[in-house]
Amino acid sequence: MRFWICATCGVEHADRPRVCAICADERQWVPVDGQLWTTLDDLAAAGAGVAFAPLEPGLWGLTVEPAVVGIGQQAKLLVTPDGALLWDPPAFVDDAAVARVRELAGPAGVVAVVASHPHMFGVQVEWARRLRPGAGRALPVLVARADLDWVARPGEEIVDWEGEREVLPGVTLTQPGGHFPGSAVAHWAGGAGGRGVLLSGDTIFANPDRVSVSFMRSYPNRIPLSGRVAERVAAHVGRFSFERLYNNFDGVIPRDARDVVIRSARRHREWTEGAHDHLT
Template identity: 60%
Template sequence: MDADEFWICATCGVEHARRPDVCAICDDERQWVPADGQRWTTLADLAEGGTTIDVVEAEPDLYHIRTRPPVGIGQWSKLVRTRAGNLLWDPPGYIDDAATAAVADLGGVAFVVASHPHMFGVQIEWSRAFGGVPVLVAEADLGWVERTDRCIRPWSDDVEILPGITLTQPGGHFPGSAVAHWAAGVDGRGVLLAGDTVYANPDRRSVSFMRSIPNHLPLSGAVAERIAAHVTRFAFDRLYSLRGGLIDESASSIVRTSAARHSAWARGDFDHLT
């Protein structure tokens, strides 16, 4: 491989500068390695296999970016447009010329940010496609970066990266697990891009707080309450999480009540129902 070549874990979709025996991100209690062993792929292999990217409007100035078929975890990445530049949130594990052109038509990318290491995708490739824009990685999670580049910049606490878009780190799933608050979303009522730091449940009336979603490992009640208190400092009516997860109204209230429910079950308040 030359300096510009790299490997992509087929299970999580995260770029690696080298090909170890196993992807460290997957060989962890929050993720998984396939029963038939570690598998690797490349952008060329994915393109040859027919992988494409859809860019679909979710609401004004917010777009889903989805690989088809899904690459790795298959996150629905988000592009948020502002007059000062665009945020690419939870970048996909794939990029091609058509996707680059589609995003360029929407104003390009000013920052690339993943909510946590499972969502790193091919973040450096997305940066390079738009002139080497900053890839912001939570300082607490820098050790999970498997491909380095000068575009990577650590961050922590609360950072307003674009007017009306603030990154913040409630932690939980990973110590640096982050969300992005978009104040202008939903006619000014606010949107929270939550990755799976806060996971929108299929009932669309509750959220979950998990250390591992695929391995069904919950966080403690105390951490769930801490995360809820942290994110509800911001005003938001809608919440987008991993893949198509969506709370389409009253999301801030739902986060608070879901954390209280989580904590109550963890304490044993409802053991009589079991």
């Protein structure tokens, strides 16, 4: 089935509208030259492929290379003995990428495809269809109920959810909101040698200094969340133990990530409420 991919955000569309609604929103952008569309065939002709990089035992980063679609985001493949989770799915898929995911996922296979928020939908339905576990069985694409209206390519694979969901033993999806009302994170209790890992998308964004994080409505357009929302998000994920945090690019907080999140939320509130105006 032919479908369209927004070249800027990498999200699949059943039809080709005049403009991608995700990019036209204040959190994203439409290129100065106008809306651009592409297809899997076009991307394959441009040499696109999916590169796999080991991040830690049980966790792989997936990027589209060369960077011919999307904003350079890095998907994650989280592999456990009970199955694998494809998180923030890439904006491109081909037979080689599917074969590699199947190999890494092992006999239990991929149990779900999940994006942290609409910017990271990628070609989620296409990934689910190609990773389908068997005839008559759809691989679920879990989409936050609050963000369901952003889905531009419907399919039987789409399953809405809200609140909290254990998608695999020791792997919990939860929705702190913030960046989008349904923005989600994935907590992996067995990550970081059993000290816990948080896959945060850009609900909580690991900063380049590796000792702080950001809380934003829009990263490219520099729209901050309020201090109250930042602390709400931090408190929500602070219920879990996690040593390490990965965002939706190659950013990582390598240690003490839970404390970093809570401390950064406090700093965010102080700055947005004017506590440090004397420094400006």
